Amino acid sequence: MTLLWIAIAVLLLPALWLLASPLRNARKLHDQQYHFEANDTSAEQNVAIFQRRLASLEAARERGEIDAGRFDEDRLELERSLLEDTAVTARRPLKSAGAGRFVVPVVMVAVVVISVLWYQQEGAEGDLTLLAVQQEVRNDPNGSLAMYIERMEEQAERQPDNPNVWSSLFPLYRETGQMDQAVDALERLIAIEGRIPPLLAQLAQLRFFMAERELTDEVQALVDETLEKDPRQPTVLGMLGIHAFDNGDYEQAIDRWRRAVANIENPDTAASLRDGIRVAQERLGIEPEKAAVEAAESSGIRVRVALDEDLAGRVDGDDTVFITARDIEGELPPLAVVRTQVSELPMTVVLDNSVAMSPQAQISQVQEARIVVRVSPSGQATPQPGDLFGDLDGVSVGPIEQDSAADVVINRVFE
Template sequence: MIIFSIIAGALALVALLMVSLPLLTSRAKSAPGSPRTELNLSVYRDQLAELDQDRRAGTLDEHQYEQARGELGQRLLEEVPDAEAPAPAPAPAPRRTLATALALSFTVPILALLLYLALGSPASLLPQQGDDEHGVAAQQVDAMIARLAARLENNPQDGDGWILLARSHAALDHYGAASSAYAKSLAIYPDNAQLLADYADALAMAQGRSLRGEPEKLIERALRADPNNVKALALAGTIAFDNKDFAAAVNHW
């Protein structure tokens, strides 16, 4: 949130400078006459003076004088088109320019903030409520497990349902409930080596991570059903290692 505010403030300052500096530094600029224009005007004045001298000397009569003067003026208009261009507009007064810059310095950030609140995502700047979302998800999972358990009470012969319930409890570290569900599934699939190994694992976790007793018997049943079951072999190797029978442990592993 703090980093975002710093970056947003810096960007707003840059935008204000880009808008305000041209207003504050503007000055009235007069368009200077080009050298060519000045030269044409000088030539025009010289030629006009010569025409006046010729008229006074009698070389040109009044009609010839007016005709030559008109032609001279026409050439001047053609060669100096800038003479008809409008004068540039005066620059704004300094006080008015300063007032405009100050007004922009207040209105631009306010408008940007209002647009962000209307079109952006202000909520994304707030700390995320991760714990609350996790709590809601956990409640939903618990509700689904409860519905599954209620359905199995009405249909206790659904072996796959008991397996799903057992593994769901085990995933949530509810090893006592998982063991009970595995026992129900084994009543339907008594020779399933994987179920026997999973049941032994959950029961061992429920009794303090100890494979002695009933878990060890379940592992023996699993290996009789499938001597190559990976989980049953791993658990059997752990039992042998705890008994310091390292050769048997290596053989199982």
């Protein structure tokens, strides 16, 4: 922390130097301004210009180019202009070079105070303290998990509104078997971060195992709330698979675990779920090779396609529509393609291995895909200027569900 405050001080020094720079140049600027005002001849120049213009105006009257009325009007205009030009020359007395010098140190102090207060409110001082605690325990010859938990509990008392404190304590309590404290830490984290699906799912899972793998009313309420916000939440789906397996419903366990694997990022957890799927298949008497084929064939994406009403007038009913699934990186050929017509929209299609263009590039090979829908009046597979399209990134590939679909709206024009 000492290094942090030294770094902040080093950053503040240039700012304070810039604030103090006007004090060093105040005397020079004062003398230059005084010299300018003392030798200002703008009034004399304005009078000389007035006299030249008046003489020119009188000469024009004598030559008969203007009459007396026009002469009087123009002369009045010249006199008014002279008054306006000379009026701005009235200046307030020039203040001394030291006037207002006290404001600069006040501003400098205010900058330092505001900077420190802002950092304490918005900065990561608390997180740096947590990192320091972790390093301190790690470097301590007598350091232990119990010591680390004790130090983190001290930080929880000092900074109870820091979510990183509770997100660190929760797994520590869980790993050491302190389930009640783990629940408390997780609930404190939810109170800070909000009731978001990943946290609700972890709370449901924790209470599920505390209830000896039973779906109590409290656990079921958490499950329902989580799935309402995120029907693909893998932690909850994995937990529901365990409950189904314990009750002998192996088909439902396999379905839950497959859906969880399709949306999970941790490879170790995914491997564990696949092992569970394999055991459940053995209980059902399904051969592993046949099960793998069935799983691949059932993987895909259900897509609901619609055309933006504002673009409906730009296409005809017999124009070709290409509905395509591609890998996120764009390294493979199209994984699945369905061809239809505008007159069929809106429509729902299934993109799976049955509509793959090549056995070497199938949608079951990826966990996420990018859906691209394009309207082609020419019917060509290559995009053309004027084609309409819509897309959707990061769509999960998994067991095809009848009651859910990814929505893609054709709402843009290909340039």
